[in-house]
Every structure is written in C-alpha cells, then in structure tokens.
Amino acid sequence: MKKTFALTVFLLGGALAGPANNSLVVGTSQEPPNIYDPWNTNNLSITSEINGYLGASLIQLDDNGEASADIATRVPSIANGDYKIVKDAKGDVVRNSVTYTIRKDAKWSDGTPIKVADFQFWLKLENDDRVPVPDREPWNRAKITAADTDTFTITYEPPYLFADQTSPGLAPSHVMGAAWNAFDAKTKNEKDAKVTSEEWKKFLSAYTTARNLPKVVAGPFKPTAWRSGNSLTLTRNTNYWGQPKNLDNYVKTVTYRFIPNTNTLKVNILSGQLDALGTVGLTFDQGVDLARSERGKFKTYFVPGAVWEHIDINTRGQRSKDLDLDDPRMRQGLLYAIDRDALTKALFQGRQAVSNSWIGPISKLYKKDVNDYNYSPSKAKALFTAVGWTPGSDGILQKGGKKLTLNFSTTAGNTTRERVQQILQSQWKAVGVQVNIQNYPSSVIFGPDFLSKGETGKWDMAMYAWSNNPIFEEGNLFKASGIPTAANGYSGQNNSGWNNAEFSKLQTQAKTEFNQADRIKLFDRMQTIWNAEVPSLPLYFRVNTYTKVPGLVNYTFSAYTQYPSWNAAKIGWASKGAVEEYKQK
C-alpha cells in the first residue's frame, strides 16, 4: 500500500498546495538570514514579510493606512488622552509621550503573558552599543515608564514626529533574559569589537535561525520547520489573541518555498505548485508575462508601491559646473526632453504612474498641482539655449567649443533600467544632448566611492530608486545636511548635492511641526521649490507584482502595509469558509 502511495506521489509530482488541506504555499526568491529578530539587525524585505506572520505589535496599520490596536487595548490619540504633546513657553514641542495598556489576553506562544518588562527589555537592547542595529532612531531618545505590569508610557525627548504612528518593539524577556545577562557579563569589559560581535551572533542565532527556531513568538503563526535553502513552515499559534472566529475556516499552515531563480518561480506558478507569491519575487516584466497565462488558475496583481524610480543629476564638482548641471534651467531642459508618459506606456503598460514629486500620491503630504513637465522638446531646446548651449554642426549642443556629453549610470544587469536608459538616450539625442551609458554593478553604484562622491565627477546622471514610506516622510532625501561629505561620513542621501536654503529651512521646520495641516503646507512649499529646481528627474513609482490563486482571501497589501502578512490571522480560503475583509486594490 505504502509503495503504491509512494509511486503515485512520484508520478504525480505536485505539492499539496491550495485549499485541499487548508494550507497556503507561498513562493519567494529570497530566503531570510534569520526570522523574528526583535531588533531587526538585518533589514531585508523578506524578513519583514515573514515576521508579519510571527510578530505582533501594540498598534498596526491596515491597507488603508488606518491604525488598529493589536497588543494594546486601544489606538492612542490626543482625543483619548493616550498621546500627549508637551510645549514650552514659546509654543515649541519639547517632548511627546504615548501611553499603552497591554490587553489582558496578550500572550507569547508558550502561554506566558506579555508584560511591560518585554518592551523594556527590547528598548534596553535596542540602545545597547553592543547590539548592531543599523540605526536607533527614534529609540535613542525614548524612555519607558511603567505604571504597572500592563501599562506604560513611552516618552520621546526631543519629540518624535510619528510617535502616535509607531510603537516600540518587544522581546520575550522570560526566554532571552538569562542568555542576555550571560552575554552582558562576558562582553561588558571586552575591548575587541569583533569578539563582542561574534558573541552577539551566538546569542541571537540561538533564537532566530533555521537550526534554532524562535522559541516563542507573539503573532498569529509560529515557525515549526525551516529547511535551510528550501522551505519554512509556519503553523497557527493558538495563544494568539487575535485569531478569527471559526479558526478552522482559515489556513492552518503557511509554507514559504525559497526559489532564488525568478524564472523557476514562474514555472512553479504555472505548474500550480504555489498558491501565492510573496512581495520579493517577480520582476514587472515577468508579472506582465504571467498575466497573459492566467487561464483562471491564478491572478496577477500590480500593487502601487512606495518605491520611487528617478535620475539624480550631479550638481557637485567642477565637471557639473562646466556642464551647467548646477543650473536649474539645464535640469528642467533635460526633463522636458523626455517623454515619460510614452515611456511608461511602452514599457509598463501605463501601470507605473509618472511622478513629479519624490512623495507618492498615496501620502497625505503629496502635492498634486505641480508642473508636470509634459514632453516638450521645444521648451527643452529653449532652456538649453538660455543657458548658452547651442547646436553644433553635428546637432550636438555645444558651449565654448565643448560638447554637451553626459555620463548616465545605473545598476548593470537591471534589464528594466537598461531599457529605460536606451529610450531616454535617444530622446535626449533628439534635442542635441549626447548621453554615454556607463553602468556598474550595484556594489559599485551603491558602494562608498560612487553616488555619495559626486564632487569627483564620476557620474553626471544616475538612475536608481528610493523607498519612501507614505507615513514616515521627513523630506530627508533633499535636505542640505544630507549631502554626503567626509564630515558626515558620507551618510546622507542627497546624492545630487542640491543645496537649497529655503527647502532645507522648511524641512527642518517640518520635522518639529506636529500640526498635520501646517505640516502639509510646509511640504506643499517644499514640493513647489523642488519641482521648480528638479535636482532629480522624477520618473515613476514602481508597482509590486505578485500572483495568487482565486479564492484566497485577505492576502492583500498596499503601500502602507507593504506585505500580505500584515493581516496573517485572517488569511484563508473562501471555499473553506474564510470571510473576506480586504480586497486587493
């Protein structure tokens, strides 16, 4: 009998995906290095996506950007008194604080109640110099004061603009506390940072890796098997307080299959081995390709995202001065010379909307009525002429005997960007701008000696993307203090080197403007300035491509939630009785 079964399995080959056994099989092209690291020492998207199944937070956002309480009993607000802003005599906000009360039924997966001590433990380690978190904003200025074991207030001084939109993390102190104390004793007098680093890895890997799965979690699922390089299986955490009614109607297990090659991922979808894809997987082109082969077996989605594709113009160094790239008219001319509408229609079926600001349309700060720089070669030529560049005998613009030749770089091997380059190169050529394509591997482009060192003249235009969260927008990308220099360790993001005093002043002001309406006004002006000067040529906001089979409900995401795991508890099959609450927009 067993042999017959084995032979059947061998011949049929298919994985047990789908509603048949009320499970969900998700494909992704990346495997996380670790999962449920409370301090997020790796910040990969796939880690965040999987952590969505395993974790819980005091408050969380839904697909519409609306906050809801998870571990907390309610969403803090000024109206209910849980969010407080303290001003000085001049009216400036000097600190703000948020009070949270933990639900009585909030428990770790081993049944231990979640207490204030778990948040305190998390914050203590987050701010410990030995813990290699990439940055500590805003936790380096946060302090937790416990009212009792279930209620605490977190105070930010200086104040934190998004204090009511975010919440501190938590870590199971009853599980990790003793090991942390041992780590602390062993390394507190250690001079060699490498030794401390190795000890930290030992500590963390005991709770987060394939060999040592997280011992407890707080979210709707818990990890039960992780076969390195192959798959990760999660099963329901029965101690999670937010499980839906009629739990049997919702998926019982979620299996992630790690398929690094995206073409192989495609074959897996076409052959019905996967119920859905995660957010790290298909390219846009592959999504378009799959959309043609759906035949009712799956559906392809293109979800508007928060990743902004653009071309930085280098305004620093002698070369940029010689080429007049530090003159806004020159940059405006370059933008008028390209037909972005036609480009997105030709390459992206118009699914990736042209942008005219670095802020996405979904954000409350987005300014719609800015100059849209519609394709106008005549305006482009007029602007170049105004700066002194006139066509030579070969049609190429010249000034003082020097031809206008720009070096245009992007990440080599990114076929979408390379195709965009080809189109833009020919459009610029049509107005007399000669563009040389000089691409480099991403390790070079994003390495220490390229984008951040614009003053060396290694690049004139660089195409890449920023991920802009629609809520936590501070205008950091173009502030003057964000220009990478030796003094700031080349840590800023303003790679174009654009320095506008009014923009930077407004940006500083907006960082401490707690009134949303006034903040919108400040960003309105900032976007007007930016749009007039265009230090970067805005291209489009990327969409996230994924597929899922019909009947899978509550597997959705938006630019706010970013990953379908935000609503992990409610994911299920309609045929099994799962109730649909959110539709994919």
Added chain:
Amino acid sequence: MGTYALRRVIQMIPLLLVISLVIFGLTALQPGDPVDQMVFGNSNITPEDIARLRAAYGLDQPWITRYFFWLQQAVTGNFGYSQDFGIPALEYIFQNRLPNTLLLTVPALVISTLIAVPLGIFSAVRQYSVLDYLLTFFAFVAVSAPVFWVGALALYFFAISLPQLTGGLLSLPPGGLGGDMPAEAGWWAVTLDRLKYLLLPLMVLMLREIAVTMRFMRANMLETLTQDYVRTARAKGLADRRVLYKHALRNAVTPIVTLMGLSIPGLFGGAVITETVFSWPGMGKAILDALVTKDFNVVMVCLMMLAVLTVVFQLLTDLAYALVDPRIRYS
C-alpha cells in the same frame, strides 16, 4: 612513494597559506562591504552609527590585519559566523549546503562516467558508423547548449507541458529540494519524493558531463588504437576483444583518471547554474551569494575548502598514475 607523498604534503602548507592570503585580499579589495549596504537607503543613520557598525564587523581595520585575525582564529578551527545567516560559517557550509551539492554532483559524475566511457569506446571502435555520428552530434549539442537554457527547457517540459499532455498523470517538480514528505508516509515515499526533485537537475548536469567524457574517451581510444603495440598485438593474432580491453583500454583510460581526479574538487564546489535554475541549495549558489554580499567568513571557508581539495586531489591523481601506468614510479 611514501617519501614523495610526504614531501608533497609538506609543500602544500605554504601553498595554502599563499592561496588564503590571495583569496582574502581579493575578497576584501572588492568595492563595498556589508555596512555600505546598510548605510545606503537609511536616512536615519549617523556617522556614529557607521563607525559603530564598522567596528562591530571589524571593517575599520586594514584588510591585512583582518587577514591575520582570521588566520589566527582559523588555525584553532574557528572560521567565524556567517554574516548573512548568523550561524557558524562551517555549519552553514558543511551541514546546510555541502550535503545537497554532493547528493547532486556525486551521482552525476559516477553515472555519467559509467555511461560515457563505454559510449566513448564504442564510438571509437565503430568510428564513422551511424551511431558514432549520432553520438558525436549529441555531444556537440550537449556541450554547446547553455546549461541555463537546457535547464529552463527541461523545467517547462517536465513541470508544465508533460502534466498537460498526460492529464496531470506524469510530471516532475519545478525545482527545489523536496523532502517535505511526512515520515509517516514511509521510507519508500520519502526516498521517491527526494528522487523526484533530484531527477531534473541530475539529468541536466549529466548531459554535459556525458558529452565531455565521451568525447575525451573517444579521442584517447582512437589515438591508442593507432599505436604500434596495438598493431603488434593484432599481428600476433590476438582476439579483437583482448586487444581492445587488455592492451588499448588500459592505456586509453589513464587520461580519464586525470579528468576524474581533477573533477572531484569541482564536485564540492557545486554547479552554480544548475543549482540556480533548479533552486537547489548547494555550494555553487552559496559561494556566489557569499561573494555578492561580502560574507567573508563563508567565502573563506568555501574557497579554502576547494583549494585544499584541489591540491589533495592533484596529489592523489599523481599517485594514481603509478597504479594504472606501470611506467610511472615515484621516488
């Protein structure tokens, strides 16, 4: 021969030290490091954060200082933690990756050799026959076709077209390692499940190996068959079979020993393209990923293992010559 072997083993030590220095240096001198990736795209990171992270990962030291720190630890058996996976680099390679690679590459080498050697002999003995032409055609196609293309075709055919043609009765899984079968299903089911996932990458990997070894064997055999001693053996009236297997084959097979000897370290290095196309989590992909993400400890474990295997198997190959060729003696 013992003295010769000992001398070669001693010579390996300085050679491996130089290799480790070169590998470490080349890896360290690549542009970018893990901290650069963290810095880029994070508007909240401060110069202090960068300094702290660089110190934590030891990247604030010159690469030569880091090399000697690595060497000092390595001689005690501590090869450090994988930057990407947070587990000891040795464990990542020897437990998570190497077994998968060997499961794929060892059967590929053994089976392809068992198939290719007789085919090569047959092709040489029946030179210019229809079968020789067919085998030659197959060999050129198999060698010329890029592995990623053959792999993709195989995936589409066996995972999509075949089930469609057979109404879902026959199919092979589109990549992956398999092995998710519950133990209760019985060892038969578990073994067949693993085999099912192994089959496609194995076939694609073997295709090229069969072609290369077969052509190699054919060429050697043809050369041997024209030698004087073969003609002499035939002139003495020996049976064809005896001439072929006793006189020609033993001489023709010596270069195959070299080929096999040099192939063995490659078995441990994995087959990066096949592994990538079939999502087979093996060594080739591990090495590539570690190089891309600058996971120094993993890079060093992988490349040093390959270096050790290469020099060891070169020695073993040299020693094996003495066994298969009576003319070779070491002193």
